[in-house]
Amino acid sequence: MQVAEIMDRDAVTVAPGTPIQDVLALMKDNELPGLPVVNEAGRCVGIVTESDLVLSEEEGDLHMPHHLDIMGGTIWLESWKHFEERLEKAMAADVDEMMTADPVTVSPETSVKEAGRIIAEQGHNRLPVVEHGRFVGLVTRLDVLEAMTRE
Template identity: 35%
Template sequence: MQAREFMVEALIVVPDRSVRELAELLLREGSDGACVVENGKLIGVVTTMDLVFQEKKVHLPSFLSIMDFTIPLEPPDRLRSELDKIAGTKVRALMSGDPITVGPETSSDEIATKMVEEHITILPVVEGGRVLGMITKQALLQAVFKR
């Protein structure tokens, strides 16, 4: 079965949409995510997990102290990135950029493999740079088990 046969209509949001509006849209539509489009081009995806991320506890970095030296045990940009995402008020701050996509002829087993291996919630279906739809876990399950 090919993606075009079971993809669902893509929810499209702009990067400057507020996080509150995004949450309201996803709840109203019962969707796990949306495609972020700017100037007609897919620039990212945003999911319910990105919204849940905003509620998590901040992970403080670990340090190793030896004599008078302090050595960070994690990349210093990780904390900044995490804080930016938690404090984000616009979709742009939450979205995952450079999304993994599939074409309309991609098979269901290829899609399942990508979703599992890459931990993907939604998978945009793109052709010629245009978003045609998206694959959700629910759409994939329905396609596979309704054969």
Template identity: 25%
Template structure:
């Protein structure tokens, strides 16, 4: 059985956290710490502008000696991030994430942000699928052995 992003969002929830490009990096980090998340979506109203991640912070603020209270998210975000739809499969998203080396992907449907998925969500879904397959195989084998 192939799991879709829609199914992943139904299980984990579709909540996401967003900041404006004019917000300080400090404010974005505070939000990320408050909700124990690794990224925030950068929006202007309902329009997706970018994504700001822990990796952006480490590479663009810390290593450059900038102060997070003085820098705006819009200056450091990853603009126009790759997105997926609820119809994408977990396998497709896993390939997209692996090929592009990122861990967070906004989910967009009809131009509207409907959630965000992470590499952790994808791994969890794949492990769950594999466990279900193993149980089915164990039941099948146990049933066959009982018949002999």
């Protein structure tokens, strides 16, 4: 059995510039824990999930990186890049600022067993399905489990 036989061809998606409030409303109204992010050309450029939208306790602590001031100079003990990433996520207004870019995807021809392996190994609940780079559907952990129990 292939992913094409079980995928949702009418999956709810969002565009890269979608405001976070709209993403939250779509997720709530459709009872979805995540949405593929699809650009105008139909390419899946990311995925946004509930975990992307929630700042962990560590990420919520936006303190300046630890540093030492010695003899008029500053020695940074933490990466500025990590601080900048936390700050961007905390201040995000649009989905493209918060999504996971370049998500793991499968093709319609991927076997259901292979999709299940990817879902298990990657720890994902949903995988965008792409054909020739374009988004064509979504397959979830539940879709895979149901298909495997039917076989």
